[in-house]
Amino acid sequence: MKKLIAFDLDDTLAVTKSPISDQMSEVLARLINYYEICIISGGKFEQFKEQVINQLKITEDKLTKFHLMPTCGTRYYKYDLIKKDWQLLYSEDLSEKQKKLIIENLKQAATELGYWEAKPYGEIIEDRGSQITFSALGQEAPPDKKYAWDPDSKKRFAIKDYIASKLDGLEIRVGGSTSIDITLAGIDKAYGMVKIIETLGIKKSDILFFGDRLQPGGNDYPVKMFGIDCLEVSRWQDTVLALEAIIHVTE
Numbered sequence: 001m002k003k004l005i006a007f008d009l010d011d012t013l014a015v016t017k018s019p020i021s022d023q024m025s026e027v028l029a030r031l032i033n034y035y036e037i038c039i040i041s042g043g044k045f046e047q048f049k050e051q052v053i054n055q056l057k058i059t060e061d062k063l064t065k066f067h068l069m070p071t072c073g074t075r076y077y078k079y080d081l082i083k084k085d086w087q088l089l090y091s092e093d094l095s096e097k098q099k100k101l102i103i104e105n106l107k108q109a110a111t112e113l114g115y116w117e118a119k120p121y122g123e124i125i126e127d128r129g130s131q132i133t134f135s136a137l138g139q140e141a142p143p144d145k146k147y148a149w150d151p152d153s154k155k156r157f158a159i160k161d162y163i164a165s166k167l168d169g170l171e172i173r174v175g176g177s178t179s180i181d182i183t184l185a186g187i188d189k190a191y192g193m194v195k196i197i198e199t200l201g202i203k204k205s206d207i208l209f210f211g212d213r214l215q216p217g218g219n220d221y222p223v224k225m226f227g228i229d230c231l232e233v234s235r236w237q238d239t240v241l242a243l244e245a246i247i248h249v250t251e
């Protein structure tokens with residue numbers, strides 16, 4: 001039996017940047033009785049809380065079974081019952097010089113390729129400390145607009161190709177629906193899985209991972225390459241169905 005179930009967030013647990021559904025909240029509340037749960041995504045920690053943790057109807061002690069890895073696993077949070085708050089276990093931050101280089105190149109590439117949005121919904125480029133995120137339409141763009149912008153990821157891969165040779169030592173990932181996440185090289189969702197394996201003293205084979213971007217180039221792909229059992233979903237409803245089946249055979 002698996003010991004830990006790990007999830008990508010956007011389009012695996014929830015509609016992009018939106019809270020999880022009641023159905024998902026209920027199924028996760030049941031799942032936590034049997035498994036440790038990890039969430040690993042390009043989003044920032046506050047999004048994890050708003051989208052998932054705040055939507056769960058569970059007792060506080062159950063929070064200790066959650067492993068939150070925002071910004072592509074460049075940060076790791078666990079709940080501390082004594083301090084009654086989330087504790088940061090590590091953070092792999094970018095230097096100011098690296099951040100500046102990333103931001104300049106993203107702006108130039110998007111402008112040259114004609115993808116720089118003149119009237120964005122909030123910031124297009126966000127500094128998340130350990131990650132710089134490019135959100136083509138702005139951080140607060142409505143989901144329908146975001147899904148329509150780059151459904152085949154071609155625009156984002158064009159930007160990635162444009163900047164790849166200029167960002168040595170950095171990792172560029174296409175994730176979510178309009179975003180590109182840039183972190184230090186070698187820190188990806190597989191790196192996050194290694195950290196969890198060390199923390200819990202478990203094996204690769206003890207983990208099952210759910211993601212919607214498991215194809216080469218996608219931000220969930222490193223987990224598959226690392227050799228962890230993966231289930232590919234295209235929307236959160238698929239995840240609910242699979243989790244109900246898992247709970248059914250576990251109970």
Ligand SMILES: [Mg+2]
Nearest residue numbers: 008010011212
């Ligand atoms: Mg996703």
